[in-house]
Amino acid sequence: MTCQPRLFSVVDKWLLINQTCLVCDERTDTPLPLCAACELELPWLGDRCERCALPLPMAGLTCGLCIKHPPAYESVYAPWVYGFPVDSLIISFKHNSRWPYGRLLADILGQSLRDRFNTGDPQPDCLLPVPLSTQRLRQRGYNQAAMLAQWLSRDLGIPCHDDWLLRHQDTAAQQALDAKARKRNLLHAFSLAPQVEVRGLHLALVDDVLTTGATAQSLARLLRQAGARQVDVYCLARTPRPDAPP
Template sequence: MHCQPDHKHQVYIWLKNEQSCLICDEATDSRDCVCNVCETELPWLREHCEVCALPLPMDGLICGQCLKQPPAFKHVITPWTYSFPVDSLISRFKHQARWPFGQLLARLLGHHVQHRFDNTGLARPDCLLPVPMARQRLRERGYNQAVMLARWLSEHLGIVVEEHLLLRPHETVAQQALDAKTRKRNLLSAFALAPDARVQGRHFALVDDVLTTGATAHSLARLLINAGARQVDVYCLARTPKPGT
């Protein structure tokens, strides 16, 4: 699409010249353009499921759904719950093309993932895979926010992005309005691999903005695992507190 590729220079210059917090508009010296107070008060995800990152009362547990029906992905890595102000920042980035908000969140996500690499033994993937968007929806929106997030994460983490390995050849109903069971049915055969995709033995990380039920991530991870992938993780900006909400 004309308005999606290579806008990083415009966004980068805007961020470098704006010395105020993108959340509260107060002055800040942070290169991330978020002041210490606002960064501290973001809805950081604390205790959560070790697999799908669902918020839980205690840490080190696996939720009932993951125990009953283990997903095809191994870990979900996300810094926040989907609540204010992160939900507002994501919405403005995703639906209003406010790309500086997306770059701010992607940079903080990059810090979070790098911390997990350095301090928890999280394995680095071979490449990042943005969740694909169907052609009709891409034409309507003009850009895929997951692709933009993956590009920014790639710059921060030094991990290559393969934007065209995953395909979404079939149009599906928008996931936001569907419950968990309907989401799974909606995604049957929705995704495919590119004809020249190299999958065998590789470790992938799917990149998306929000994980709700995990149906999309599971469908993509299952496709990759069935094609011979060694491991699939998920990197996203936020996790909803309850599936289907």
């Protein structure tokens, strides 16, 4: 039994029939419900840390934190900085069940990943969504990371295993915590499902937003300790440093 909604066909039909821009509500004849003007205005992530995708002033750099404390994941890919209107779309998808917003963002993320694979980036063996605790899943009714991973799986032809990672502690919400508190909050929060074998696999974690990277680090460390060859992170948006200029 799963709490995940089985409404992917409903979302797809909604997107096909109602071809209005989900940002400005104007009619659009583009393949996706996003007009060209709004697409240009999205907060696209430019120069970034080669490891954690933190926005940086120049390309080809690695941020100081990743140099000092290299993360267990190999790389992070996100199309956008977490800013308007992407932040509003993600919040509506994550907390208000506005699934067409999530589907739109997943489509664009999938296109970006496909372009990267076509230019030589290695394709992972499977996608693993960041899990929710059973209590949080019951409260929300769905796991937005699992929905994103399933949409990406279908678009990219990469298997998705949403039952390999378990979150067996209902930790406090990460949004209200600083970096150190986030790490403490996640100690011993995750485990691999019984009989799951990841040795030698290239895996990609899927989530909506990467903030401090504490969740991704905790899961990537777990997978690497279990023998995974490489762990990457795919998400919709990356937050800038709290002290970064607007």
